[in-house]
Amino acid sequence: MTDTSNSLQDLGTLTGAPSAQPVKSVEPKIDAQGRAYGTGRRKEAVARVWIKPGSGKIIINGRDQETYFARPVLRMVIAQPLIEAGRATEFDVIATVKGSGLMGQAGAVRHGISRALVAYEPGLRAVLKPFGFMTRDPRVVERKKYGKAKARRSFQFSKR
Incomplete structure (x- = not known):
């Protein structure tokens, strides 16, 4: 065993040992107005979202969230990332959404x-990722196939 190392410093000089690379810190992406931007997609809908420090006001297509999303379930859905991140009253949200x-x-x-939250505070990615908020939902409407009435439904079968 003539090839043994005597100290931890010697381990780094051995051939084949991976070199220690510094961990790259992620910088926040904030524009000149102090806003962070995020694009969201679901089915055919595309949302352009800006967040900025504020009181927790949410504006969608120029209207208040209570007006645009009248159902409480929809308001709950859009508030989930802010609540889970603990930033519900810290950011104002301005969104334009179209489609679907x-x-x-x-x-x-x-x-x-x-x-947008992750762009503003990169450390929140670890908080939001386990809830699935960072993942685009891939489910979309299945296309209609020829020879079928709909995507999977067949035409009515008549034996005689």
């Missing part, structure tokens, strides 16, 4: 808020 229906739009806004 109300549920798809709410999911897109939630995705956009999550991305």
Whole structure:
């Protein structure tokens, strides 16, 4: 055993040992107005979301969230990332969303808020990722196939 090392410093000089690389810190992405941006998508809906420090006000397409998303479930969906991150009353949210229906739009806004929060505070990624807020939901409407009435439904079968 002539090839043994006597100290930890010698281990770094051995061939084949991976070199220690410094951990790259992620910088916040904040524009000149102090806002962070995130794009959210769900089904056919696309949401462009800006967050800035404020009192917790949420504006969607120029309207208050209570007006745009009248159902409480939809308001709960868009507030989830802010609540889980513990920032519900710290940020104002301005979003423009188009396409799909109300549920798809709410999911897109939630995705956009999550991305904007991570752009503003990169440390929140570890908090939001386990809840699935950072992942784009891949479920979309299945296409219609030829020879079928809908995506999977067949035409009515008549034996005679």
